[in-house]
Amino acid sequence: MTALPRLDTRVVDAARRILSDVEHCTDPVATARLLPREVYTSEDFWEFEKHAVFGREWLCVAHVGEVPEPGDQLPLTVLDEPVVLVRDLGGEVRVLSAVCQHRGHPLFDGVGGAPTGCVRGRRMVCPYHNWQYELDGRLVAAPSMTETVPVRTLRETVALPEVRSEIFHGLVFVTLDPEAPPLRAGLRKLDEELQTWGLDELVPMPWDLRTGLGWNWKLHHDNALEPYHTAYVHRGVHEAAPAKNARFGVFDDDDGVVMHPTYLRDKDSGLASADGKRTSPIIPGLTEEQRSRVLFASVPPLLFGIFQPTMVSLSILLPTAAGSLDLRRINLYPKSAVEADGFDEVYRIYQERKAVAIRQDAETTEALQRGMSSRFAPRGPLSWMEGNIPHLSTWLLRRYRRALEELT
Numbered sequence: 001m002t003a004l005p006r007l008d009t010r011v012v013d014a015a016r017r018i019l020s021d022v023e024h025c026t027d028p029v030a031t032a033r034l035l036p037r038e039v040y041t042s043e044d045f046w047e048f049e050k051h052a053v054f055g056r057e058w059l060c061v062a063h064v065g066e067v068p069e070p071g072d073q074l075p076l077t078v079l080d081e082p083v084v085l086v087r088d089l090g091g092e093v094r095v096l097s098a099v100c101q102h103r104g105h106p107l108f109d110g111v112g113g114a115p116t117g118c119v120r121g122r123r124m125v126c127p128y129h130n131w132q133y134e135l136d137g138r139l140v141a142a143p144s145m146t147e148t149v150p151v152r153t154l155r156e157t158v159a160l161p162e163v164r165s166e167i168f169h170g171l172v173f174v175t176l177d178p179e180a181p182p183l184r185a186g187l188r189k190l191d192e193e194l195q196t197w198g199l200d201e202l203v204p205m206p207w208d209l210r211t212g213l214g215w216n217w218k219l220h221h222d223n224a225l226e227p228y229h230t231a232y233v234h235r236g237v238h239e240a241a242p243a244k245n246a247r248f249g250v251f252d253d254d255d256g257v258v259m260h261p262t263y264l265r266d267k268d269s270g271l272a273s274a275d276g277k278r279t280s281p282i283i284p285g286l287t288e289e290q291r292s293r294v295l296f297a298s299v300p301p302l303l304f305g306i307f308q309p310t311m312v313s314l315s316i317l318l319p320t321a322a323g324s325l326d327l328r329r330i331n332l333y334p335k336s337a338v339e340a341d342g343f344d345e346v347y348r349i350y351q352e353r354k355a356v357a358i359r360q361d362a363e364t365t366e367a368l369q370r371g372m373s374s375r376f377a378p379r380g381p382l383s384w385m386e387g388n389i390p391h392l393s394t395w396l397l398r399r400y401r402r403a404l405e406e407l408t
């Protein structure tokens with residue numbers, strides 16, 4: 001699969017102008033400033049980002065547990081590209097383009113509508129003219145074609161294009177850039193952290209999809225990464241992990257993860273634990289330190305993860321424009337928790353409590369997007385609790401600058 005098309009001059013000029021004033025954006029937090037407001041609001045800048053960031057980076061799209069059995073097919077959309085995550089009959093997981101190679105009908109759309117989750121089958125069948133594909137993407141059948149092209153020839157020449165993918169601790173990443181360096185290169189710190197989590201073994205609950213959310217994808221990360229707001233916006237629902245217990249480390253230039261831990265008031269508890277007690281079995285293998293905190297981690301551009309002693313939440317961002325995105329949220333639990341008596345009730349209560357914080361964050365981030373559209377939008381200064389914001393800016397500016405240099 002090829003990278004995104006070249007950009008038009010208007011978009012490049014806009015990006016250059018918007019990024020002309022980024023002094024102090026990557027400073028230590030005490031003197032750091034926010035990125036210019038138009039990086040969050042300008043449609044031209046969003047076009048630039050599609051090229052500079054989304055067409056180049058590794059994008060987290062799913063967890064392997066979402067295709068647990070051979071024959072499982074999970075249709076997804078990555079930056080307007082219909083793709084499908086497939087586990088073939090031999091158990092191998094791969095990502096294929098889901099655009100039929102006959103006349104381009106998406107395989108999982110059209111008559112009857114798109115499935116809302118994983119489907120299972122030995123083949124993928126195009127609903128338009130019934131061309132059929134193996135789970136590795138090869139064409140196997142195409143009705144009424146022999147008069148023009150023998151099916152044998154079609155079988156030898158037609159296949160769904162494979163999208164470059166890598167699996168990292170059970171997280172499925174794809175890139176649309178054939179030249180992108182291997183994924184792990186930027187994820188050394190996260191790799192170290194995840195050694196004990198058994199993330200690939202955790203069991204995903206059915207995902208929550210929220211569409212048409214009114215904020216920029218970077219504001220989502222900024223808000224999710226800063227605990228400063230939690231004492232005010234989430235008053236009464238975030239006490240298990242008080243903002244003052246957050247700790248910020250060093251961000252190295254080549255880091256591909258922006259993260260910080262916040263230490264829990266009570267070991268083995270979690271964010272939605274109202275009484276400080278744990279609600280389900282902890283994830284086996286965690287260290288004492290990991291059991292005493294929540295880790296908030298962005299793997300830009302698309303993944304935000306919350307790692308708690310009893311569960312992991314993944315939010316997969318699906319940006320649709322400068323000021324809008326959809327969000328796919330997947331909650332993962334250890335098998336021991338899912339199989340324990342009363343888990344359904346534990347999960348229902350968790351979802352209910354968590355919904356409060358999700359709504360508060362949605363109202364906040366939507367309002368923030370409106371604020372960033374103001375001519376009076378500010379550039380900082382920041383609290384120590386916003387230490388990850390200049391880290392994310394560092395990650396972004398490195399990509400923006402690389403693209404601008406190449407476009408010169």
Ligand code: FES
Nearest residue numbers: 100102103126129
């Ligand atoms: S477009 Fe898929 S079979 Fe014709």
Ligand SMILES: [Fe+2]
Nearest residue numbers: 223230234361
């Ligand atoms: Fe929040």
